[in-house]
Each structure stands twice: as structure tokens, then as C-alpha cells.
Amino acid sequence: MSSLSASNTQHKTGDLAVSVQNLGLTYTTAIDRRPTLKARVKSLGRGTKQTRIVQALDDVNLDVTYGQVLGVIGTNGAGKSSLMRTIAGIIPPTQGRIEVFGKVSTLLALGVGFNPAMSGRANVQLGGLAAGMTRKEIEEHFDEIHEFSELGDAIDAPMRTYSSGMYARLAFSVAATVQPDILIVDEALSTGDAHFKEKSFNKIKELRSEDRALILVSHAMATLREICNDVAWLHKGKLVSRGNPDQVIDAYQDFLHLGKSSVIDEDL
Amino acid sequence: MSAPLQVYEPFRAGLPPLRKYWRSLWSRRTFIAEYSRSELREQHFDSIFGQLWLILNPLLLSGVYFLLIVIIGGSGGALRYGHLTASLFLFYLISNSLSGGVKSVTAGQRLILNTAFPRMMLPVSATVIAFFKFIPTLLVFMIMRTVLGLPFGWEMLWSIPIILIALIFALGVAILISTINVYFRDIASFLPYLIRTLLYLSPILYEASALKPELRILEHINPLFALLDSWSKAIVHAQTPELSSMLAASGWAVGVLLIGTYFFLSREREFAVRL
Numbered sequence: 001m002s003s004l005s006a007s008n009t010q011h012k013t014g015d016l017a018v019s020v021q022n023l024g025l026t027y028t029t030a031i032d033r034r035p036t037l038k039a040r041v042k043s044l045g046r047g048t049k050q051t052r053i054v055q056a057l058d059d060v061n062l063d064v065t066y067g068q069v070l071g072v073i074g075t076n077g078a079g080k081s082s083l084m085r086t087i088a089g090i091i092p093p094t095q096g097r098i099e100v101f102g103k104v105s106t107l108l109a110l111g112v113g114f115n116p117a118m119s120g121r122a123n124v125q126l127g128g129l130a131a132g133m134t135r136k137e138i139e140e141h142f143d144e145i146h147e148f149s150e151l152g153d154a155i156d157a158p159m160r161t162y163s164s165g166m167y168a169r170l171a172f173s174v175a176a177t178v179q180p181d182i183l184i185v186d187e188a189l190s191t192g193d194a195h196f197k198e199k200s201f202n203k204i205k206e207l208r209s210e211d212r213a214l215i216l217v218s219h220a221m222a223t224l225r226e227i228c229n230d231v232a233w234l235h236k237g238k239l240v241s242r243g244n245p246d247q248v249i250d251a252y253q254d255f256l257h258l259g260k261s262s263v264i265d266e267d268l
Numbered sequence: 269m270s271a272p273l274q275v276y277e278p279f280r281a282g283l284p285p286l287r288k289y290w291r292s293l294w295s296r297r298t299f300i301a302e303y304s305r306s307e308l309r310e311q312h313f314d315s316i317f318g319q320l321w322l323i324l325n326p327l328l329l330s331g332v333y334f335l336l337i338v339i340i341g342g343s344g345g346a347l348r349y350g351h352l353t354a355s356l357f358l359f360y361l362i363s364n365s366l367s368g369g370v371k372s373v374t375a376g377q378r379l380i381l382n383t384a385f386p387r388m389m390l391p392v393s394a395t396v397i398a399f400f401k402f403i404p405t406l407l408v409f410m411i412m413r414t415v416l417g418l419p420f421g422w423e424m425l426w427s428i429p430i431i432l433i434a435l436i437f438a439l440g441v442a443i444l445i446s447t448i449n450v451y452f453r454d455i456a457s458f459l460p461y462l463i464r465t466l467l468y469l470s471p472i473l474y475e476a477s478a479l480k481p482e483l484r485i486l487e488h489i490n491p492l493f494a495l496l497d498s499w500s501k502a503i504v505h506a507q508t509p510e511l512s513s514m515l516a517a518s519g520w521a522v523g524v525l526l527i528g529t530y531f532f533l534s535r536e537r538e539f540a541v542r543l
Contacts, residue, residue: 019272027541035542037452085540089276089384092537099272108382115310115375122306129299130385132292 013067016101017182017213018087024095025057025082025237056082058237059096066102066181069214071224071245073252074234080217083234084108084186087215102181102213105131107171116160120151120170123159127174141177148203149173150196169196176203183207186217201227221249283533293386300389304396313401322401323408330356333473341474346416348475350504354409355472358431358499361402362438362492363463368394369442370449370456377543387536388529391442398438413504421506430499430509430517437495437521444528447535450542470496491520 011017028051057079064070072080085091087098088106115123124145128138146155149169154162162170175183185204204227208214218224224231224245231248233240235255241248312318330353337352338344372390373380380387449455469490471479476497479486487493494516498509 029541034453035451036454037458038454040452085381086276089274090381091540093276093278095278098274098276100274100276101272103273106382117310118306126299126303126306127379127383129296129302130379130389131383132296132385135298135302 011066011102011181011211013065013210015066016063016099017066017068018062018064018101018215019099020060020062020083020087020096021098022096023057023060023062023083023086023093023098025055025079025086025091026094027054027056027082028052029054056237057086057093060234060237060239062232062239062242064182064213064215066213067210068230069208069216069228071228071231071249072215072217072234073219073221073224073231073249074240075256077236078234079237080234081108081186082237084184084215084217088184100182104182104184105175105178105180106184106186107175108184108186117158119157120149120155120159120162124170124174128178133178137178144177145170145173148177148199165193165196172196172200172203176200176207181211182213182215184215184217187219221253225249283530284537286533289386289388289533293388293392296385296389299385300393300396303389303393304400307393307397308400319404323404326357326360326405327353327408337473346418347504350409350413350416350418351475351500352472353412354504355470355496355500357402357405357409358434358496359467359470359472359492360405361398361431361434362441363466364398364401365395365438365442366445366463367459368397370445370459372442373446373450373539374453374543380540380543387539388443388532391446391532392439394442394446395435395439398442399435409503418504419506423506423508424503426502426509426514427499429514430495430502433514433517433521434495434499436525437491437517440521440523440525440528442528443532444524447528447532450535450539466490466492469493471500472496475500491524494520 060079060083062083072083074080082091084106085108086093087100088104088108089100090106090108115126118126121142124142125135125138128141129135149155149166149172151166151170154166155170159167159170175185201223204214204216208227214227216224216228228245230243231245232242233248233252241251308314313322330349333356334344334349334352337348369391372394373387376387376390379385445455445459467473469486470492476487476493487497494513498513498517501507501509501513
């Protein structure tokens with residue numbers, strides 16, 4: 001289990017932050033969105049399969065060191081989110097091994113939140129406590145989170161009343177203000193309005209530092225070219241290439257037969 | 269190079285490293301407290317009328333059932349009413365834990381998909397909430413039994429270990445049913461029937477001693493039978509419960525908790541992909 005308050009060690013540039021070794025991940029997912037006993041009983045004897053096997057990641061090797069800002073690119077279903085979840089310890093790997101040297105904060109696709117009926121404030125507190133922070137740590141950061149999110153009084157309103165932009169803003173603020181050693185951001189940079197987009201972009205730039213590792217999953221190629229010093233390209237669960245952002249992104253865009261069209265390059 | 273803080277490796281069907289798991293669970297006890305509190309606040313139990321409802325609801329229920337007993341069974345009496353109320357209150361501790369626990373994991377979907385934490389916190393919180401709801405009813409019963417003129421005695425202290433056993437049982441069923449609900453989401457719709465059946469099979473509307481000989485088998489197949497019988501003996505009649513009943517109740521409780529925990533822990537790491 002990851003714990004945000006577990007490490008006090010200083011990390012130096014070049015130290016290993018995350019080591020992914022021969023990672024393989026296979027899911028067995030239910031075909032029904034809502035698996036029920038009724039459906040199971042009805043399909044008895046008919047031999048219909050209730051599950052589907054998905055190979056999400058296949059023999060991925062990836063080291064991330066402190067000081068690195070790694071962009072992860074790939075088409076939909078390439079395994080980007082699965083990789084992020086396994087690094088965060090949310091999904092256990094099927095094969096291989098992952099070593100994490102530091103405290104991880106995640107901002108994954110679904111964003112912060114626990115119970116939409118509860119207020120933003122309660123959700124932030126519960127999410128932080130679940131992640132292993134202490135009440136004091138959360139209180140220390142709360143004003144900062146609140147201010148950065150620009151939610152104002154809405155912080156005490158139930159989260160079901162939030163717009164998706166407000167949701168994303170709060171989620172980003174939580175992940176960015178806890179000062180983690182390793183920050184994983186999954187497709188959250190292109191949410192919110194232009195103003196908040198720029199704000200979060202600047203925040204990410206600010207978070208780049210010698211003693212931190214950032215892993216960003218994004219489809220915004222222009223952003224990645226600007227922020228990252230390393231890019232990994234995943235395709236169908238395999239690591240295709242890794243290295244200089246411009247080279248890898250160029251290769252990826254050639255692969256997509258899209259060239260540097262403005263539609264995919266403009267994103268920020 | 270320092271040792272890695274976290275290592276994630278494949279698991280075979282089986283349990284995670286237990287000691288590490290408990291430590292991780294224990295370090296998040298503030299989450300459990302905070303979650304229970306906000307959930308109670310959610311259900312308005314922080315307001316005066318909310319708390320009043322907490323007491324009124326079981327009282328009204330016991331009143332309705334008492335009416336039923338008097339009309340069908342033709343007998344009333346203070347002891348009978350005391351037995352009914354006390355038993356119903358303890359039964360509600362378990363049924364609240366069940367109905368709160370059933371959706372605890374599936375409702376925590378967002379959190380589960382975004383954060384790594386010991387998932388068992390969710391059903392544990394459900395039991396804590398049920399216990400918080402139980403406390404005021406216990407106070408109400410203590411007042412009521414004084415008014416009804418039921419006997420007092422040191423034997424009533426047996427109710428303390430009985431509440432503990434009930435809590436263990438409640439936790440066990442919450443953990444078990446929350447796991448089942450991940451795989452069969454419609455369990456939540458069957459639950460009211462299950463609870464209702466358990467209610468009638470348990471010595472609540474009747475006393476354990478009043479059971480017909482041919483129905484004696486219920487004592488052995490209903491996991492709540494021995495527990496509720498001991499509870500009524502201790503807190504209503506102020507008598508020492510039978511050792512065999514206490515042992516049977518403890519056996520059921522620990523058994524359910526062990527099975528539930530094993531089931532939960534061995535499946536827990538799969539929840540993120542099942543939700």
C-alpha cells in the first residue's frame with residue numbers, strides 16, 4: 001500500500017524513482033457492465049462466457065529517474081492508464097515487478113472524489129486520508145488546494161452539483177499541491193477552461209524539479225514537447241520507443257499518418 | 269541506493285502479506301472515523317431530529333411488532349415487550365452493518381480506481397456506522413427497562429461481551445457481503461428479503477424457550493440464534509447466559525469474520541478491474 005507520508009528522504013537527480021521490470025498485465029473483465037446473479041443464473045448451461053481476457057501490458061521495461069519528466073503517449077487502448085495504475089499500486093501486475101522509490105501522488109482519469117453526495121471538502125479529506133496522509137497534513141494543504149482550484153464557496157457544496165470542469169480543477173489541485181516525490185498525471189492537463197489549463201500547465205512546469213519525477217499521460221503533443229525531457233510510446237501494451245521527446249513524438253505522429261496537423265498539435 | 273518504498277509483484281490466488289496489510293489498515297483509522305462521521309452527517313444524524321429518528325425508528329418498529337404479538341399470540345407483558353425491543357435493537361446493529369456494507373466497495377469505486385489503500389476500510393466503516401447508530405438505542409433500552417420494571421443484576425454485564433461478539437459478526441457479514449456484491453450487483457436487492465427472513469428465524473418476536481421442538485434445529489442453523497438468546501437472557505432477564513450459547517455465538521462470529529476476511533483479502537486486488 002502506498003503511503004504519502006512514508007518518506008522523508010531527499011532524492012537526487014539520476015536516482016531511480018520507478019523501476020518497471022518485464023511488466024505484464026492481463027485483465028479478466030466482466031462483459032456485463034453490471035454483473036448480476038440473475039444474469040449468471042440465466043446463462044447457466046448455455047455456456048456463454050461472462051468474462052473477456054484483455055492483454056493490457058506486455059513485457060514493459062521502464063526506468064524513471066528523479067529529475068525526469070516522462071511523457072507517455074499512445075493511441076487509445078495502448079495501455080497508458082493501466083501502466084499508471086500499476087505504478088500507483090492500484091492494480092497488481094500479472095507478470096514482472098515494479099519498484100517505487102518515493103511517495104506517489106496520482107491524478108488519474110477519474111479525478112478526485114469518493115462520494116458525489118458529499119462536499120468537495122469532505123471528498124478531499126477522505127481521499128487524502130485514504131491515500132495515507134494524516135489529518136494534519138491535509139489541513140496544512142487544504143487552503144492551498146482550495147485557492148488553487150478557484151472553487152470558492154462551492155467547496156462546501158456536494159460534488160454532484162459540480163460541473164466537470166470544477167471536478168477536474170479540484171482533482172488537479174489536490175494532486176499538484178501535496179508535493180509528492182513522484183507525480184502521475186493521466187490526461188488531466190486538457191481539462192478545464194483556457195484559463196485553468198494555462199494555470200495547471202504552469203503548475204506542472206513549476207513542479208519540475210531535480211528531486212521529483214513526473215509522469216504525464218497526454219494526447220497533447222505540443223504540451224509534451226514543451227514540458228518533457230523524455231517520452232515513452234506505448235502501442236498495444238508494448239513499449240515501442242523511448243527517448244528524446246521530439247524524435248519519439250515525430251515518429252508517433254508519422255505512425256498515425258497525421259503529420260503535424262494543427263488539430264492534434266494545438267491542444268494547449 | 270535506498271531500498272524501494274513499494275514493490276508491486278504479481279500475486280497468486282491467496283492472501284497479501286498480512287502484517288503489512290494490518291499495519292496499513294491501522295494507520296488509516298482516521299479515515300474510518302472520518303468516513304463514518306461524514307456518512308452519518310450525510311444521513312442527517314448530526315441534527316437533533318436525525319438522532320431522534322435513530323431512536324424513534326426502532327421504537328416504532330418494536331411497537332408495531334408488539335402489536336402483532338399481542339394480536340396473534342394473545343399475550344403481552346413487560347418482559348415480552350422488553351425482550352422484543354432489546355432483541356430488535358441488537359438485530360438492527362447487524363442488519364445495518366449488512367445493508368451499509370453491501371454497497372461499501374462498489375460505492376467506493378472512484379476512490380478504488382484512483383488510490384491505493386487497504387480496501388477493507390470500506391466495509392469496516394460500514395460496521396462502525398452501524399455501531400454508532402446502535403449506541404443511542406442501547407441508552408433508550410436502559411431507560412425503558414427501568415420504566416418497565418425489569419430485574420437488574422450484575423449478570424447484565426454479560427451484555428458487554430455479547431455486544432463484542434455481535435460486532436465481530438456484523439463486521440464479518442459486512443466484509444463478506446461487500447465482496448459478493450462486487451461480483452453479483454443484484455445481491456443488494458435480495459438483501460431486504462434475507463434480513464426479513466433472518467428476523468423471523470431469530471428469537472426476537474418469540475423467546476428461544478418458546479420454540480416448538482420440531483423447530484429446534486433453528487438453534488443450530490441460524491447464526492444469530494445463540495447470540496440473540498444470550499443477549500436477551502443477559503440484558504432483559506438479568507441472568508447469566510448459557511456457556512454453550514456464548515460459545516456457539518462466538519464460533520459463528522469468528523467463523524464468519526475469518527471466512528469473510530479471507531474471501532475479501534484474496535479478491536481485493538482484483539476489485540479495481542471489476543468495478
